[in-house]
Amino acid sequence: MKINNLGPSGINPYKNQMKQQQAAKANQAKSDQVEISSKAKELQERSQFAEARQEKIAKLKVSVENGTYQVDSKAVANKMIDFYFNK
Incomplete structure (x- = not known):
């Protein structure tokens, strides 16, 4: 009759490797993607404001x-006030 088990009985050496692989999959960053339709691209290119903006x-x-280039500090301050007070 064995009282003390010697050796790695009851231990699955592959289980640790599987846990590490699952943890690595969970840690992989998922990235977002944005797709712009061809119609939207066409509308953007045709925009009459595009040339003036460029x-x-x-x-x-x-x-x-x-x-x-000079910054109009009063205009910036007024826009900030309008933004913070929802005007």
């Missing part, structure tokens, strides 16, 4: 690079 952005980039 011109404005180009002008802003030039003025920032030259150091001539």
